[in-house]
Amino acid sequence: MAQKQHADHIYIEALLKNNSRVLSKIYEKYSYKIVSYVKKNNGNYDDAQDIIQETLVTIYHQAKDKNFVLTCPFDAYFYLLCKRRWLNELKKRGNNRVTILEDDTSITEEQEQQVEETEIFEQQSQLFESKFKELGEKCQELLKTAFKIKSMEKVAEILGVTYGYARKKKSQCMGKLTQLVRNSNEFHQLKAY
């Protein structure tokens, strides 16, 4: 895919490289807007800080796993992600009585699409993670070791089983996980496939 990188892609790079000098620009430039939005809608400084941090960590993972390329200005993309995250958080807290102040920040179709991509990515990761936790303890441990170490020979050694058995068990656990994901309601709501 030949996607044209926007100049603001430096922020994505900075997340990947944990470059605090560049990352501080995100806070300097964009946080005030998000803070004021959160504060206007039943939140405080801590909430705003959490929202900003979780949004950035999500973008980091998306960049890491999917080579996410930012093709629009960071400002509106980031603001919209934070805003929607905060609205979700309010819903979770059961604050249905709260009237949401709508601001009409205009966004382009492209920005909307990028925001959606990130949101779908996050929903998918959350689904995978929650299903992983539904696996039995042995499966969880085996998969965690396998994915961390990668060499199945070493994994077998650590767990004190044969290589063949470790491989077979890994496939079984992954198969179980695949089915858990596939049969979940959340999976059917995801448009990613």
Added chain:
Amino acid sequence: MNEERYIAFDNYINKELSGSELISFEEKLKSDSDFKQEFEIYKALETSLVSKFENEEQENALRKTLSDLGSKFIKSENSTKKKGKLISLINYKQLMVAASIALLIGFFLFNNGNPVYSDFSSHNTLELVVRSENNEALVKAQEAFNSRNYKEALEQLTTLTNSNTKDTEIELYKGICFLELNIYVEADVVFDKISGGNSVFVNTATWYKALSMLKQEQFEACKYVLQTIPESAEEYKQAKKLLRKL
């Protein structure tokens, strides 16, 4: 559970299939949509979990950086505001003495403090009437704005935007009214919208966004906004002047 199937998935991902096994696997991917869907999930799970466990430490390091930045930029905003309220009345007298000394020193070090909004907030007069048909709200808005009655001006401009939706200049002046009335969120929304568009008011809106930051004493944000004003802009000179003082 179809165990064979998952073993095949694993072998395929590890590139351990060859010959007829490989061919029949890939055939099945093409022809069997159920098989394909399961494989896609399996593969996505593997990518996602590998990344999660492999990058755990890196993620934690990033979180540390972000929470440091968060407390630096977001919490400090909070604490400076609180400090302002903490001056107790008992210290009032001492404070007055200190203030008069400060004032005295201030005369000598005139330029050292942070610049203030009012130094830079001379607005162009609103001149809308000439270009369109006479309209009561328009006249009232113009009179109110030019005599600095921003509350009235805002009301009139709002009635105007309700009937005449897409006039960027009116939007801009509404933004200025918001700013004058310290309704920052609304003001910033207006300025952001216009400065992100492609009207002739882009630079003016950017300049006002900077002024809004200045008025809210967000000096760093103000600096950044100012730096985005191009040399060709009418506002460039003012922007440079303000930048020097920040």
